[in-house]
Amino acid sequence: MTFLFFFIFAGFALAGAVGVVMLRNPFYCMLSLVVHLISLALLFLLLEAQFVAVAQIVVYAGAVMVLYVFVVAYVGGGDKPDQLWSASARQKALAIGFASLIFIELAIAILGTALSALGTDGATLSANYGTPAQIGELLLTDYLLAFELASMLLLVAAIGAVALAGRRGGIAEDESNLSPRHTPVDTPSPAATGSMAEGVSGYGVTKPLPDPQFEGRELQQPTRAAAEDDR
Amino acid sequence: MSVNWYLLVSAMIFTLGAAGVIVRRNPLVILLCLELMLNAGNLALIGFSRMWGDGAGEIFAIVVMVIAACEVAIGLGIIVALYRRRLPVDVDELRELHG
Helix, strand or coil, X not given: CHHHHXXXXXXXXXXXXXXXXXXXXXXXXHHHHHHHHHHHHHHHHHCCCHHHHHHHHHHHXXXXXXXXXXXXXXXXXXXXXXXXXXXXXXXXXXXXXXXXXHHHHHHHHHHHCCHHHHCCCCCCCCCCCCCHHHHXXXXXXXXXXXXXXXXXXXXXXXXXXXXXXCCCCHHHHXXXXXXXXXXXXXXXXXXXXXXXXXXXXXXXXXXXXXXXXXXXXXXXXXXXXXXXXXX | CCHHHHHHHHHHHHHHHHXXXXXXXXXXXXXXXXXXXXXXXXXXXXXXXXXXXXXXXXHHHHHHHHHHHHHHHHHHHHHHHHHHCCCCCCCCCCCHHHC
């Protein structure tokens, strides 16, 4: 039974990985990676690492992928037909050759070790293997330094991401020298747009707002005031 | 069941990720392929952790996930900054660091 589940999940994980590499639209690549991550989490469950499986789904397939969705939606990139198929033949050949070299090396490493002599079916597990209790205990005792360093790293990465992608400062500092991107905010709207005067008496887009010094009179009775001026 | 199977799947995923990093030109997809490679490492770590019945591999896997999250945050920040400066979001056209 475990074998059956293993092959199903491994098949989905590999199909997801192939999809990430082969699909043209970055958005579909990302969805394919979500499939990959979820089936990988199921493989973790088969290995009885419950906490890591849940963290994989919540952190990876949830939070990180939402970040990707935002950036893919912002940058786009799905417009142009990609990229993979316009890659030069030399590059593709290089990629395939390099990847098969890596795979052969890994296969030699796996087969060439004495793992098969060790009885790799796994040790008998203690009752709390893979539970949050065990993970938490290990993180706060044996691996406290790694835990603290990881938290510092997350903080630095968050600051770095804000500094890189923030609108002011950072790498985008000379943004104003480039041709400005047109946004609705930049369009000068007539005075009184969105004010009470526009709603009540139609000033704004169609009628310009009268001069401020005549504002009181004109707003009350513009026609009669004009008539008095003539007289 | 033997940990060798998991190691084999891990090796295949790592290989696919490495090929993707080389062949793709969109930096977003390159980041996704890097995720594939990190996940392959995670699978091997969890497999070895199960084999020894020891929790250390799981801690390593969690630390790898933290590293991956940092890498995604910084990488996506760089991509957004590229896009803001109207630079092409294509690694083959960004040759300034090429030397």
